Amino acid sequence: MGIVLVAALCTTVGCGGSGTDAAGPESTATSESAVTNRQVGVLAEVSEADTAFTYDTTAAPPGAQLELEVFEGDGTTTVRLTASQLQPDRGYAAHAHTDPCGKTGADAGPHYQHEQDPGATPDQPSTDPAYANPQNEVWLDLATDGEGNGTAETTVPFDFGDRVPASVVLHEMPTTATEPGKAGTAGGRVACFTAPFRG
Secondary structure, three states: OOOEEEEEEOOOOOOOOOOOOOOOOOOOOOOHHHOOOEEEEOOEEOOOOOOEEEOOOOOOOOOOEEEEEEEEEOOEEEEEEEEEOOOOOOEEEEEEEOOOOOOOHHHHOOEOOOOOOOOOOOOOOOOOOOOOOOOOOOEOOEEOOOOOOEEEEEEEOOOOOOOOOOEEEEEOOOOOOOOOOOOOOOOOEEEEEEOOOOO
């Protein structure tokens, strides 16, 4: 049976005390009754953050909400990111990363890759389109509306196996580059949420 994880970032006034009232459209990947784990946090400035960090308070205001849903089954994985109260009318490239968030955006490490690029190093992450692509990584480029709300969903042709992503990073660029030498890049890291992709 598939595993579903929901992780939500809520403002203290935008969500109820239980964290179950986060606004957002119903998931197309699975029904709410199938959710097995829910985490709630608040996107905060680095000095106050625990699991949800903003590194650019204009692009990713403190208190912005993110909801991450993950469903694994039949050799594929569907990931859905719902955001609210981000900066209105702009795009964000978002990706699954290998490590938990920290005081700097770099702490989240490189993109999670199902098949790891053997030529990549800690100082030079993969930019080879054979590995840095939306079928081998988890890319969630989303666009917000006038209220700062947006949704992105992707289905990748793999399940996580023994290695799972540890975080989701929002980048400053609206979409992810695909050309050789730049593939997978999307500018600076504006926010990060430590969110285990498996319960």
